[in-house]
Amino acid sequence: MAFEDDQEKRNRRERNRAVVDKYLHSGHGDALLHRHELFCEDGISGLWTSDSGEPVFAQGRENIAKYDVWSSQHFPDWTWSNIIIWTTDDPDRVWAECDGEGNINLPGHDPVFYRNHFIYSFEMRDGLIYREREFMNPIVEMRALGMQTPTIELGDFPSA
Numbered sequence: 001m002a003f004e005d006d007q008e009k010r011n012r013r014e015r016n017r018a019v020v021d022k023y024l025h026s027g028h029g030d031a032l033l034h035r036h037e038l039f040c041e042d043g044i045s046g047l048w049t050s051d052s053g054e055p056v057f058a059q060g061r062e063n064i065a066k067y068d069v070w071s072s073q074h075f076p077d078w079t080w081s082n083i084i085i086w087t088t089d090d091p092d093r094v095w096a097e098c099d100g101e102g103n104i105n106l107p108g109h110d111p112v113f114y115r116n117h118f119i120y121s122f123e124m125r126d127g128l129i130y131r132e133r134e135f136m137n138p139i140v141e142m143r144a145l146g147m148q149t150p151t152i153e154l155g156d157f158p159s160a
Contacts, residue, residue, distance in 0.1 A: 013091035016124040020085055020094045023129065024120075027078035028102070036065035044131040051138050078102035080118070094122040100136075106145065114144040 019038055026035045039045060045064045046057025058067040071078070083098040101115040116136045123131040139149050 009091045012127075013087045015127050016091060016094055016122070017085055017087050019124065019127065019129060020096055020120075020122050021083075023122075023132070024080050024083050024085070024096060024098060027080055027100070028072065028076060032068050032072050032078075033065075035068050036061050038129050039064050039132075040125050040128045040130050043129055045129070046132070046134065047136070048133045049135050049138055051142070055133070074105050075102055076105065092124040094124065096120040096122070104141075104144065109145045112144050112146070114141060116140045 023035060023038055026032050026038075036045075039061050041061050042059070043061055043064060044057050044059045045067060046055055048055045048057075050056045058064045078100060079102055080098040080100045083096060086095045086097075088094065097117075097119050099115065100118050101113070103111055104114040105111040117140075119135040121131075121133040121135070122129055142149050
């Protein structure tokens with residue numbers, strides 16, 4: 001009986017990993033406009049590192065579809081590369097790390113090329129994404145947009 005349980009967990013883990021892989025290969029074009037289909041009806045998708053310090057997210061598959069349309073307009077040629085996906089002891093928890101780049105067209109800013117490093121947390125339910133959380137360095141994005149960024153004095157921090 002334990003073998004069957006272990007096999008079911010392995011199967012679920014691999015199925016969830018495949019969904020995350022598909023998500024990370026859907027940065028633009030038609031794939032992006034169908035990415036919301038990878039989410040549960042009550043799913044959550046968004047950025048957990050914003051300039052406000054609060055998450056910015058869409059909830060519900062219909063709102064995630066709108067978020068995907070917004071992304072297609074503001075990040076028209078976005079791609080992720082150097083993708084690494086980690087499964088965990090919990091088959092419904094998946095983490096990923098990657099680089100992302102493309103043109104960014106945000107209101108109030110000139111269009112620019114932008115590159116950053118990303119970490120993603122995925123919580124899965126029944127083979128679909130329940131919650132996707134994106135983490136990146138917002139200072140890198142602000143600098144790409146030509147914005148002034150604050151600095152933090154670290155004093156005598158030891159460096160290499």
